[in-house]
Amino acid sequence: MVTLKELAKLLNVSVSTVSKALxxxxxxxxxxxxxxxxxxxxxxxxxxxxxxxxxxxxxxxIGVIVPSLVIPFFAEVVHGIEKTLGDNNYDMTICISxxxxxxxxxxxxxxxxxxxxxxxxxVARETQVKNDFNHFNDLGKSTPLVMFDRVVADVDCSKVxxxxxxxxxxxxxxxxxxxxxxxxxxxxxxxxxxxxxxxIRGYTQAMEEARLTPEILKLGREKNPRPVIYNYLNxxxxxxxxxxxxxxxxxxxxxxxxxxxxxxxxxxxxxxxxYEDAKYVxxxxxxxINQKGFEIGQNSAxxxxxxxxxxxxxxxxxxxxxxxxELNDTTKKV
Amino acid sequence: MVTLKELAKLLNVSVSTVSKALxxxxxxxxxxxxxxxxxxxxxxxxxxxxxxxxxxxxxxxIGVIVPSLVIPFFAEVVHGIEKTLGDNNYDMTICISxxxxxxxxxxxxxxxxxxxxxxxxxVARETQVKNDFNHFNDLGKSTPLVMFDRVVADVDCSKVxxxxxxxxxxxxxxxxxxxxxxxxxxxxxxxxxxxxxxxIRGYTQAMEEARLTPEILKLGREKNPRPVIYNYLNxxxxxxxxxxxxxxxxxxxxxxxxxxxxxxxxxxxxxxxxYEDAKYVxxxxxxxINQKGFEIGQNSAxxxxxxxxxxxxxxxxxxxxxxxxELNDTTKKV
DNA sequence: TTGTAAGCGTTATCAG
DNA sequence: CTGATAACGCTTACAA
Numbered sequence: 001m002v003t004l005k006e007l008a009k010l011l012n013v014s015v016s017t018v019s020k021a022l023x024x025x026x027x028x029x030x031x032x033x034x035x036x037x038x039x040x041x042x043x044x045x046x047x048x049x050x051x052x053x054x055x056x057x058x059x060x061x062i063g064v065i066v067p068s069l070v071i072p073f074f075a076e077v078v079h080g081i082e083k084t085l086g087d088n089n090y091d092m093t094i095c096i097s098x099x100x101x102x103x104x105x106x107x108x109x110x111x112x113x114x115x116x117x118x119x120x121x122x123v124a125r126e127t128q129v130k131n132d133f134n135h136f137n138d139l140g141k142s143t144p145l146v147m148f149d150r151v152v153a154d155v156d157c158s159k160v161x162x163x164x165x166x167x168x169x170x171x172x173x174x175x176x177x178x179x180x181x182x183x184x185x186x187x188x189x190x191x192x193x194x195x196x197x198x199x200i201r202g203y204t205q206a207m208e209e210a211r212l213t214p215e216i217l218k219l220g221r222e223k224n225p226r227p228v229i230y231n232y233l234n235x236x237x238x239x240x241x242x243x244x245x246x247x248x249x250x251x252x253x254x255x256x257x258x259x260x261x262x263x264x265x266x267x268x269x270x271x272x273x274x275y276e277d278a279k280y281v282x283x284x285x286x287x288x289i290n291q292k293g294f295e296i297g298q299n300s301a302x303x304x305x306x307x308x309x310x311x312x313x314x315x316x317x318x319x320x321x322x323x324x325x326e327l328n329d330t331t332k333k334v
Numbered sequence: 335m336v337t338l339k340e341l342a343k344l345l346n347v348s349v350s351t352v353s354k355a356l357x358x359x360x361x362x363x364x365x366x367x368x369x370x371x372x373x374x375x376x377x378x379x380x381x382x383x384x385x386x387x388x389x390x391x392x393x394x395x396i397g398v399i400v401p402s403l404v405i406p407f408f409a410e411v412v413h414g415i416e417k418t419l420g421d422n423n424y425d426m427t428i429c430i431s432x433x434x435x436x437x438x439x440x441x442x443x444x445x446x447x448x449x450x451x452x453x454x455x456x457v458a459r460e461t462q463v464k465n466d467f468n469h470f471n472d473l474g475k476s477t478p479l480v481m482f483d484r485v486v487a488d489v490d491c492s493k494v495x496x497x498x499x500x501x502x503x504x505x506x507x508x509x510x511x512x513x514x515x516x517x518x519x520x521x522x523x524x525x526x527x528x529x530x531x532x533x534i535r536g537y538t539q540a541m542e543e544a545r546l547t548p549e550i551l552k553l554g555r556e557k558n559p560r561p562v563i564y565n566y567l568n569x570x571x572x573x574x575x576x577x578x579x580x581x582x583x584x585x586x587x588x589x590x591x592x593x594x595x596x597x598x599x600x601x602x603x604x605x606x607x608x609y610e611d612a613k614y615v616x617x618x619x620x621x622x623i624n625q626k627g628f629e630i631g632q633n634s635a636x637x638x639x640x641x642x643x644x645x646x647x648x649x650x651x652x653x654x655x656x657x658x659x660e661l662n663d664t665t666k667k668v
Numbered sequence: 669t670t671g672t673a674a675g676c677g678t679t680a681t682c683a684g
Numbered sequence: 685c686t687g688a689t690a691a692c693g694c695t696t697a698c699a700a
Contacts, residue, residue: 014687046447051677053384054692069409082430094428096416113380255617281615283589348671385693388676
């Protein structure tokens with residue numbers, strides 16, 4: 001790595017002259033500027049970012065901590081984050097908590113020591129279940145934090161959430177009112193998460209308002225939920241609609257229903273919880289509650305960047321990214 | 335952020351005493367150590383990593399540049415990378431090239447200025463098509479680079495690749511020999527990529543050896559390939575097997591075949607190119623060539639870490655991670 | 669056992 | 685217009 005010092009020596013000028021020349025300071029003569037820039041280009045000089053970071057005490061890097069990248073929703077969010085950060089000349093350091101509280105804490109601590117200017121986080125399953133969040137609190141006020149999707153109520157920071165309750169409420173209501181469904185099964189493998197609880201509340205509320213009996217199949221962390229779904233559907237033949245509140249069990253239920261000889265959507269309507277690919281890998285094309293992961297990511301990054309602005313008295317804020325009920329071919333056309 | 339200097343002042347000792355005490359140096363008396371550690375804990379002191387990085391001229395951060403995170407294969411690889419790096423106390427900065435050469439160059443340049451100790455890269459589609467790779471060459475020998483999957487032949491560095499040719503050759507041969515298929519259609523949306531070319535070669539080689547006529551449906555960057563696949567299958571009723579060489583068209587073809595009333599695997603066998611979820615969202619459970627993304631990631635990280643060791647005269651190496659032909663329910667049981 | 673000072677690569681202030 | 689100097693926070697010879 002070639003440094004200012006080396007350039008200076010080669011040119012017989014001082015380090016500060018080189019520095020100023022490279023930043024096109026008005027203090028420096030045109031001739032010198034030219035000489036300096038020429039050599040710098042020739043030797044492929046790039047200012048050492050670490051040194052700049054130390055000097056300026058800002059890194060232009062954001063720490064992103066997510067439970068997983070293999071869950072498509074998080075991949076989409078991260079994509080949105082990276083887009084917005086990139087447009088604003090920020091990089092991101094990603095840590096994957098793998099749903100583990102301890103890993104999340106370790107990552108967080110490590111990055112808290114000056115490595116990043118701010119954080120964007122969706123907390124681990126374990127963090128949320130144990131409701132252990134002290135690691136977030138000993139963060140100086142100077143390093144802002146934005147939580148998305150899996151948020152912790154007791155941590156004071158900006159948040160970006162999905163309209164979990166409303167979206168499932170609306171979808172349920174749609175099935176009841178527009179499609180006259182009466183035996184709507186809710187499928188979940190996220191019931192311990194805050195988001196799962198909200199979604200389930202949306203469902204039960206809509207069901208109860210219509211005086212229908214909620215039916216919920218909780219799959220928890222079941223490794224292979226497919227036989228469970230199959231058996232359930234096989235035994236409960238009255239089921240005439242299915243709502244899934246996670247990214248995968250909806251497609252599974254769709255496939256299992258077809259195996260049981262059901263006509264979709266005539267006999268059974270299916271609404272999944274969406275991500276981009278879901279539509280392409282299902283047949284018929286699955287109707288979904290589309291979570292808009294990309295936009296959630298963009299919004300999270302935008303909020304964080306706002307907190308990072310010099311005039312930083314932006315108040316904490318929680319924004320709700322509305323999901324969209326995208327009706328494809330597993331619901332009736334009405 | 336509390337610094338060594340502040341601790342020193344509060345304790346009336348020098349900065350170096352504090353520094354040494356905190357690193358448990360034998361030069362410092364037990365009593366002082368205790369005093370120092372106590373205050374440090376109390377004030378939640380953490381050494382500023384940027385300063386350490388500047389001093390030691392290593393960052394313990396790896397730059398990872400991938401075309402996308404929304405393609406499940408890359409998400410799996412990144413997961414593997416993060417696992418291995420984490421186990422070795424390295425972080426990673428991720429940039430997404432979005433298949434754009436220019437974005438890849440920008441990211442690469444930005445990180446090349448001291449921000450990371452090394453790179454792990456899968457090049458963008460555009461980079462590979464244009465075969466433009468000079469940005470990788472002006473990297474000092476001091477910053478090692480590992481390429482995976484989408485590699486560039488002319489760049490001299492360590493590489494981790496999939497046995498693209500062999501895996502598709504074997505799968506084709508399997509369909510020919512064990513299942514007596516004769517009209518095997520190859521589906522591709524990655525034909526311009528090096529990996530795509532190798533896979534196609536594997537297929538044609540196997541077909542030609544068996545004196546069968548290759549049939550290839552190239553979908554390129556087609557936004558919505560499903561109708562194209564449907565029409566093709568509708569018009570070419572002789573097709574009795576399908577191999578897809580990307581992560582999505584196999585499932586699409588499976589679904590379209592079912593729509594055309596085909597019995598899978600009796601009438602048509604299907605082999606997709608695999609990622610974890612593919613098995614869960616398809617019905618019947620799709621047979622796949624499983625790419626082992628996680629292991630590719632782990633291997634890439636391990637290789638890079640090796641190059642980073644002080645005794646760094648490790649020679650460049652290319653390792654092949656064999657994929658596995660995982661026979662599920664869209665091929666006949668034999 | 670503790671302290672002083674130099675240095676990592678930059679930038680910014682102030683003098684010349 | 686150019687240069688010397690200090691500072692960012694840390695580590696580490698070397699002195700005391």
